[in-house]
Amino acid sequence: MEVFRLSREKFASILSGKGAAIRGARWNSIGVELIYSASNRSLAMAEVAVHFSLATFPIDYVMMTIFIPDEISLQKLSLSDLPTDWNAFPHPSSTQNIGDKFVSENKYCVLQIPSVVTQGDYNILINPNHPEFSKIKIIKTEKFPFDKRIFR
Numbered sequence: 001m002e003v004f005r006l007s008r009e010k011f012a013s014i015l016s017g018k019g020a021a022i023r024g025a026r027w028n029s030i031g032v033e034l035i036y037s038a039s040n041r042s043l044a045m046a047e048v049a050v051h052f053s054l055a056t057f058p059i060d061y062v063m064m065t066i067f068i069p070d071e072i073s074l075q076k077l078s079l080s081d082l083p084t085d086w087n088a089f090p091h092p093s094s095t096q097n098i099g100d101k102f103v104s105e106n107k108y109c110v111l112q113i114p115s116v117v118t119q120g121d122y123n124i125l126i127n128p129n130h131p132e133f134s135k136i137k138i139i140k141t142e143k144f145p146f147d148k149r150i151f152r
Contacts, residue, residue: 001067001068001070001124002065002066002067002068002139003037003038003039003065003066003068003124004037004038004039004040004041004043004044004063004064004065004066005035005036005037005038005044005063005064005066006044006045006047006048006061006062006063006064006144007061007062007064008058008060008061008062009060009061009062009143010060012062012064012138012141013138013141014138015035015066015126015128015133015136015138016033016035016128017032017033017034017035017126017127017128017129018033020032020033020034020035020036021033021034024096025091025096026091026095026096026099026116027095027096027098027099027102027111027113027123027125028096028099028100028103029093029096029097029099029100032096032099032100032103032104033103033127033128033129034099034102034103034125034126034127034128035125035126035127035128036123036125037064037066037123037124037125037126038115038121038122038123038124039112039121039122039123039124040121041063042118042121043115043117043118043121043122043123044063045063045144046115046117046118047115047117047123048061050117059145061143061144062141062142062143062144063141063142063143063144064138064140064141065138065139065140065141066126066136066137066138066139067136067137067138067139068110068124068126068135068136069135069136071135072109072110072132072135072136073107073108073109073110073130073132074108074109074110074111074112075102075107075108075110075111075112076111076112077098077111077112077113077114078114079114082095082098082113082114083095086114086116087116089116098113099111099125102125102127103127103129106127106129106130108127108130109126109127109130109131109132109133109136110124110125110126110127111124111125111126111127112124112125113125
């Protein structure tokens with residue numbers, strides 16, 4: 001499976017959950033390493049774009065294509081598996097608990113979870129501390145110019 005991640009160019013040479021651990025996010029608490037990616041390029045872009053305005057428009061982003069072998073352990077969560085407030089803004093601690101548990105149990109390397117930003121699409125969360133993580137590779141990195149019309 002190929003998944004996609006938009007990243008600032010200076011952080012795109014390795015896969016690391018350290019950035020997510022510094023700030024925490026919807027699916028992880030501060031201190032919990034998790035790599036966020038998306039099932040398609042458009043979702044990867046949308047997930048990043050919701051954090052910007054025209055004034056903070058990014059110019060140094062790259063799209064990473066990540067290869068996850070089919071044999072990697074994968075947990076899939078559907079809407080019915082999520083708490084009622086899963087898509088609230090700001091994100092609730094209930095969703096962080098899901099990601100934190102996924103990482104701490106270390107049973108699966110990858111978690112497929114519904115996107116808040118794009119209904120019907122999925123985020124692909126990767127546990128960088130799982131034994132299978134070493135099989136996951138960045139296979140392509142290319143400049144990603146955002147279309148300024150998105151930020152009107």
